[in-house]
Amino acid sequence: MQERIVLLGGFGQLGSLIQETVPAKVKLFTFNSKDFDICNLAQHQSVYKDLAPTTIINAAAYTQVDNAESEQERAFKVNAQGPAMLAEACPKDCRIIHFSTDFVFGGLQQTAYKPEDVTAPASIYGASKLAGEETLMVLRPESTIIRTAWLYSAEGHNFVNTMLKLMAERDELSIVNDQFGTPTSARTLAEVVWRFVANRELKGIYHWTDQGEASWYDFAVEIQRQALELGLLSKKISLRAISTQEYPTPAQRPEFSVLDKTATYEAINFEGQKWQDELKKVLMLKL
Ligand SMILES: NC(=O)c1ccc[n+]([C@@H]2O[C@H](COP(=O)([O-])OP(=O)(O)OC[C@H]3O[C@@H](n4cnc5c(N)ncnc54)[C@H](OP(=O)(O)O)[C@@H]3O)[C@@H](O)[C@H]2O)c1
Incomplete structure (x- = not known):
């Protein structure tokens, strides 16, 4: 079967990389x-x-985590009502691939x-994304x-590019050191998406x-280390580890939101690499 894929939100961060990595045999709109x-x-x-x-990939979303706290209606409209409409209009045999976030979790788990x-x-963002998941799972x-x-x-616009810019401009940066997750290359996720496309089961x-x-903070330290090594930065600046309390933001974020990928590894027969190795591949694109 030749896949005919509609990609929504195709010019966002993930959507752009889904476009860039499209396999030759797929017809992408x-x-x-x-x-x-x-x-x-x-x-x-x-x-x-x-x-x-044959498949609709929904990479469209309201992703401004802090703004969502004051734009609740818009966040829910895009992240929950949008997927509901997608589910309602999706042709019978067409598959939907959708994205959600680690921010659906509370962050108090140790594993x-x-x-x-x-x-x-x-957060409102996390709640709106969860509502989108639940709607899709009920309707489709x-x-x-x-x-x-x-x-x-x-x-x-992402953490890596923000850090590189600030590290070039400033002498010191303070970075939160008590929220734990996993930095993830959107390019590798795009490749993973194509593995999911290949298996409709x-x-x-x-x-x-x-x-x-x-x-x-760990992420920022590694960005600086690799960027200096690659010559993307010319001077080392001081990085200060701070607590979430010292850097208040409108949205509350999970303290710990590492995701268990065991089932995915089995499903797609691919485990990816350590985040530090993926970071290097992305930074090398900037040379
Ligand atoms: N970025 C992260 O760190 C992260 C983490 C966990 C999960 N995710 C999830 O991963 C997915 C992709 O995220 P991303 O980083 O690629 O986000 P992104 O760069 O913000 O891209 C989202 C895209 O959605 C589009 N969009 C917004 N409202 C729309 C609407 N009403 N109709 C059609 N398109 C609309 C935006 O277009 P405009 O720019 O023109 O508004 C943008 O191109 C999302 O589901 C997100 O929740 C992201």
Whole structure:
């Protein structure tokens, strides 16, 4: 079967890399937020009628974690009502692949979260993404949802690029050292998405991040170390480890949100690499 794929949110961080890594045999139809608003049911219906997709990949989302605290309605509209409309309009035999977040978890567990572990989002963003998951699982239980975390890529607005910019401009930076998760290359996730596309039997919720765990401070230290080694930065600056209390943000984030990928490794026969190795691959794209 030739896959005909509609990609929503195709110009965001993950969407761009899904586009870049598309296998030759796949016919991909990519939409940005201006051509296709995922909160417009009529648009879903007419696009799917015209294009007859075999799979719809939804990389569109409201992802501004702190702004969501004051834009609750918008966050829920894009992250929950959007997926509901997608599920309603999706043709009968068409598959949905959707993304969610480690922020659906409360963060008080001591061991990596399994897909079936109890959710308890601490933020509006996390709650809106959880509502999107639940809606999809009720309306289209055969959908595939990939929860991921701490995404970054060579381009665009993300922690790696923010750190590189600030490290070049400042003499000292203070970074939170009591929130733990896993930095994850959006490029590798995009490759993982294509493995999921290749197996239509994979339904339900899966977890994907690169391997290992880190605090934001650990991540910043490694970014600086590798960037100096590669010549992307010319001077070493002082990095100060601080607590979440010392860096208050509108949204509460989980203290610990490492995801257990055991089921995914078995499902797609791929385990990825340590986050430090993935970071190196991304930084090398900047040379
Ligand atoms: N980034 C992370 O660290 C992270 C962590 C865990 C999970 N995730 C999940 O991974 C997925 C991809 O995230 P990402 O980092 O690629 O996010 P992103 O860069 O913010 O991309 C999201 C895309 O969605 C589009 N969008 C927003 N509202 C829309 C609407 N109403 N209709 C159509 N498109 C709309 C945005 O377009 P405009 O820019 O034009 O608004 C943007 O291109 C999301 O489901 C996210 O929740 C991300």
